[in-house]
Amino acid sequence: MNVELRDPNVVMKLSRLGSFHQSKLSFLRSFLNEFKEWDYKRDLFELDEHGYGIAVYSFKKKNRVYSLICFANELDENERSDRVIATKWDAAFTLHDGIPTKQDIERLRNEVPKQEFGRLSFKELTLSRANKSVRVFNHVVENLSEGKQPDRNLLNSVGYLYRTTAVYGSGKFGLADRFRIKDREEIYGPFRLEMMLVYLVRQFTFDQVNHVAKIKNPKKAVKLDENICKSLGIGNSTGLGMAPFIVNHPTLLNNWISAREIALKKIREIKKISKKNQNIFLECLKKSIKNITSWNTESEYQINKIKSLLKDLNEFIIYLDNNFNFEQDYAFNELYLHLEKKYCEECIEYVVSMMMEPYDDIVLPLIKEMSSEEEKYFNIPTERTVEDLKLILEKKYPDILTIDFTKDENNLNFWFISKNKEEPRLANRFDEMGAELEQPLAIARDIKRLHDLLLKVNNNWTIAKFLSTNNELRHIVRRAFIVEKFPYSEIQDNTIGKTIVPIDMLRLKLSFFGALKFDPRSDKWLRICMFQGAPLPDQLKNYDEHWVYN
Amino acid sequence: MRSLSEIETVSKRSSRAAGYSWGIAEEVAKNIRLLEIFNLPGVKNLNSFFKKKKKLSLDMISAVNQDNVANRDGYCPIIAGVNVLDQIKTLEKLNQVNFKKVLYPLLFLPFISRATAVIGKRIFLKIDDKEFLLNFNNNIYSNYSKNEIIESANNVYLKVIENRDSFNDDEWNELYKLSEETFVEENESLKQGGAGAGLTDND
Numbered sequence A: 001m002n003v004e005l006r007d008p009n010v011v012m013k014l015s016r017l018g019s020f021h022q023s024k025l026s027f028l029r030s031f032l033n034e035f036k037e038w039d040y041k042r043d044l045f046e047l048d049e050h051g052y053g054i055a056v057y058s059f060k061k062k063n064r065v066y067s068l069i070c071f072a073n074e075l076d077e078n079e080r081s082d083r084v085i086a087t088k089w090d091a092a093f094t095l096h097d098g099i100p101t102k103q104d105i106e107r108l109r110n111e112v113p114k115q116e117f118g119r120l121s122f123k124e125l126t127l128s129r130a131n132k133s134v135r136v137f138n139h140v141v142e143n144l145s146e147g148k149q150p151d152r153n154l155l156n157s158v159g160y161l162y163r164t165t166a167v168y169g170s171g172k173f174g175l176a177d178r179f180r181i182k183d184r185e186e187i188y189g190p191f192r193l194e195m196m197l198v199y200l201v202r203q204f205t206f207d208q209v210n211h212v213a214k215i216k217n218p219k220k221a222v223k224l225d226e227n228i229c230k231s232l233g234i235g236n237s238t239g240l241g242m243a244p245f246i247v248n249h250p251t252l253l254n255n256w257i258s259a260r261e262i263a264l265k266k267i268r269e270i271k272k273i274s275k276k277n278q279n280i281f282l283e284c285l286k287k288s289i290k291n292i293t294s295w296n297t298e299s300e301y302q303i304n305k306i307k308s309l310l311k312d313l314n315e316f317i318i319y320l321d322n323n324f325n326f327e328q329d330y331a332f333n334e335l336y337l338h339l340e341k342k343y344c345e346e347c348i349e350y351v352v353s354m355m356m357e358p359y360d361d362i363v364l365p366l367i368k369e370m371s372s373e374e375e376k377y378f379n380i381p382t383e384r385t386v387e388d389l390k391l392i393l394e395k396k397y398p399d400i401l402t403i404d405f406t407k408d409e410n411n412l413n414f415w416f417i418s419k420n421k422e423e424p425r426l427a428n429r430f431d432e433m434g435a436e437l438e439q440p441l442a443i444a445r446d447i448k449r450l451h452d453l454l455l456k457v458n459n460n461w462t463i464a465k466f467l468s469t470n471n472e473l474r475h476i477v478r479r480a481f482i483v484e485k486f487p488y489s490e491i492q493d494n495t496i497g498k499t500i501v502p503i504d505m506l507r508l509k510l511s512f513f514g515a516l517k518f519d520p521r522s523d524k525w526l527r528i529c530m531f532q533g534a535p536l537p538d539q540l541k542n543y544d545e546h547w548v549y550n
Numbered sequence B: 001m002r003s004l005s006e007i008e009t010v011s012k013r014s015s016r017a018a019g020y021s022w023g024i025a026e027e028v029a030k031n032i033r034l035l036e037i038f039n040l041p042g043v044k045n046l047n048s049f050f051k052k053k054k055k056l057s058l059d060m061i062s063a064v065n066q067d068n069v070a071n072r073d074g075y076c077p078i079i080a081g082v083n084v085l086d087q088i089k090t091l092e093k094l095n096q097v098n099f100k101k102v103l104y105p106l107l108f109l110p111f112i113s114r115a116t117a118v119i120g121k122r123i124f125l126k127i128d129d130k131e132f133l134l135n136f137n138n139n140i141y142s143n144y145s146k147n148e149i150i151e152s153a154n155n156v157y158l159k160v161i162e163n164r165d166s167f168n169d170d171e172w173n174e175l176y177k178l179s180e181e182t183f184v185e186e187n188e189s190l191k192q193g194g195a196g197a198g199l200t201d202n203d
Helices: A027-035 A102-117 A134-145 A152-158 A192-216 A226-231 A240-248 A250-268 A275-293 A300-322 A331-342 A345-355 A360-367 A386-396 A443-454 A463-469 A471-485 A502-513 B004-017 B022-037 B042-055 B077-094 B109-119 B169-182 B188-193
Strands: A039-047 A053-061 A064-072 A091-097 A124-132 A160-168 A233-238 A413-417 A424-428 A516-520 A526-530 B067-069 B096-103 B122-127 B130-135 B139-142 B152-161
Touching: A027 A192, A027 A502, A039 A192, A053 A102, A053 A192, A064 A102, A064 A192, A091 A102, A091 A192, A102 A124, A124 A134, A124 A192, A134 A152, A134 A160, A134 A192, A152 A226, A160 A192, A192 A233, A240 A250, A240 A424, A240 A502, A250 A331, A250 A345, A250 A360, A250 A471, A275 A300, A275 A345, A300 A331, A300 A345, A300 A516, A331 A345, A386 A443, A386 A463, A386 A471, A443 A471, A463 A471, A463 B077, A471 B022, A502 A516, A502 A526, B004 B022, B004 B042, B022 B042, B022 B077, B022 B109, B077 B096, B077 B109, B077 B152, B109 B122, B109 B130
Parallel strands: A160 A233, B067 B096
Antiparallel strands: A039 A053, A053 A064, A064 A091, A091 A124, A124 A160, A233 A526, A413 A424, A516 A526, B096 B152, B122 B130, B122 B152, B130 B139
């Protein structure tokens, strides 16, 4: 049986993308899988009684070494902020390519804590900073130093000791450009080194809390229980900075979504589902419910999504247990069709992620296809004709071409870069100043403009001729030819309309990272947790790949 | 040291701020990155051009011909470059394209380098006395390597070099003959057993 790939015009709608969940394809899971055979080591740990100082952690295989260098600093209570305007943090980190020399550490000691205002070198790969959850960190120190384990309920309600507020890579602030490292096999999957940084930071938080507790009461202190450590992740506060990324990297976005869609197609095409694979699917699905019931948020938007997800999943599980025959041919296809008929988007995408759990043979090869050589598709094929371009727009953007952008509600917002922090922002163009400096992220509107313009010129013109007098829309012409080749490269929605929910864009990216427990703090930023439940570094050589649901 | 990613981002934003469309700004960003990879002074020339741009009376060419003569201060290197890149499949038939006065010609160069990849042919570019052989956008061979600003060039021409061997048949045959000394002369037994296929196609 041949199952068609899902229609981009359905999958690439923001409400659908904003319903994606982590899966076996997620970058933090594929990172663990890739690095499980590497040798992990804590190379340096020089912290004072307050936990301030330097630590170095590494992953090593043959001649390749990646070292996380941590700088933990004293931070005044009033200076602690997760907002992008912050200039100081409890700890700052960089992932260094190789073993850092003393000179490297001295150089980095001056630069890394400054973050955006520091300068890194081509020897550094990623950069980040993090703040303590002071309430949780102090609680853990107090209890450990008294020889007790901390209150698990408190820990579960927060989920981490530290949360990062940004993770930078790919040439930012002088970091190594991707071209320097892109041929290394171990980082073929996207964001591998960002994931490594976050994962090693997690271990640092445990080591630091144990260290402070031990110094506080050397005779009585105990270490944080390993199972509690495993249940903690690293929090992350994420704002609008992530949203333009998925618009600015169309081929990369395509490759992420395409991997997911191909996996789903192949799973739906399996004729007989083995008992073993049925059980893996069912077990992961049922166990995962606890990730939803322990999902805390004050966001009404998210609470409603969680409620409908939980309701749908409970119904779905009852259906599976009582009415569904897994022995029928193409059982996953039947299940998928049933999901589409009966359940909300959040539930559909949740189960799609679960369907991948039994199928390493399908999923793992796709992970290597999730990076992109964007440069290859940069040049515009100017020998093509206006008619070609018009047909591409009509075929690839059917809904977008029906939007009336003369209505204010469809043209309400504009994306801009803030002068203060050089970060993307979204504002109402009719209420705020600055719309003349709009970023080229209003893709839907510009597609419509291009189509209107093409209707007025000769179909036989080459694109070269068209562009020679119409370069204002050059960025969108380039884009249309990319979309022609990459069906999942475009969000099929209006990103400047009245109803835009920017966190849908963040949620999409974060689901591919492997984040859990999306906690929107407004429509423009959210908190998440990464690596919660993941094996600790010294457990990597033998761990349960379905750890997310344990 | 600035990373290429930083160079690209700042070049794009500054090009937009200097009045170019986002699509052209993207092209400039790729170009400055390219110049810096080849150790040519891209950032330096772009910065100088944008500082002086408002005072210059630029010729904005759209359709590129065999001979192009600027009427004002000179051709804008970016607009001329974009149009050469876009129209290269037509221009390659002209064999040679001449420009009289191009401002900041080093900013024009990467467009031509990228054009070589589009047509799959080398292009020889001459900027006054400076010669550049642009090889499929993989490298640039030149008699010029100064880290300086070139504000203008009176004569710029580009010549498409047809894909031809750089050696004659005798040279090839001599080399080929030498390479044959790595082969084994086949006797009957090797003929029968050395290849995978059968000796007849009719079995």
